[in-house]
Amino acid sequence: MSNELPLISIGMPLYNAEKHIRQSLDSLLRQTHTNFEIIISDNCSTDNTVGIVQEYAARDSRLKLYQQSENIGPIPNFQYVLQKAGGAYFMWRSYDDWSDDNYLEALGQLLDRDSSIDLAVANIVKVKESEQKPVELYIEKANGSTSFSSSLHMLKQSHPGWMYGLFRRKVALAAINDVVENFPHVWGWDHLILFPTVSRNRVAASDDTRFFQRETGISHSRYRPKLPREQVSLATDFYQVCLRSYQKSDAPFLAKLAMALYLLRYTSSKTEKFTRILRIALKLRKP
Known part of the structure; x- marks a missing residue:
């Protein structure tokens, strides 16, 4: 052997x-x-x-x-x-979940060909009760840029299913070690795994293969925080992990400043919408 x-x-x-x-x-x-x-x-x-x-x-x-x-x-x-x-x-x-038979081959070829790519992803098909819904990909060529416009484009296009793409192992290990150490929640953790790679524009996509992601709703019911104080804690920790990651990058000062502001919106969209937290808090305070 x-x-x-x-x-x-x-x-x-x-x-x-x-x-x-x-x-x-x-x-x-x-x-x-x-x-x-x-x-x-x-x-x-x-x-x-x-x-x-x-x-x-x-x-x-x-x-x-x-x-x-x-x-x-x-x-x-x-x-x-x-x-x-x-x-x-x-x-x-x-x-x-499952994938096409050429999934590993197609994504591995992307990583083999280009050292500026740390994560290779595929077309995603969401599956719920046997109904299949493709998720469109709009990924420009990865170039390792940490300019704000480049990072913004990739973050807006990112999908949690990308977490099941093919990583360079050391990149994935650094990301999950950071999450385990600094993020004591389950809801939203997949976006944090992706953030260091996506925000540095080091993701490439293959149109030649598909990933089928089953939607069961288990995570939503089991791990999504219910109380405002839990939601605020989640959002605060999420924001801090993202901000620290981007501050460690080689992005220029103005890009880091712009990202610090944008991450408020990003956190609201990926954890709990701030308006929803406020509505729940006000509702709980009513006599």
């Missing part, structure tokens, strides 16, 4: 995934690019998730299963699979 590291590591954090896990794994194992590993971390599932994964791992040595001794929470579990990765490129895959 070869001791060479795979080019691509795929991280799949799991919890009670038995309903859709087979479809997701089958999609990965059909990939035309085959030099990859699948790192799976089960977060103390109470259904048959582990049994299904063990069945697949017995047939394909590229699957590596880790079982947490206690539930470590969703974001640390995403971090865990990345920390176990050895490939130069890394991709997260949710248990209920």
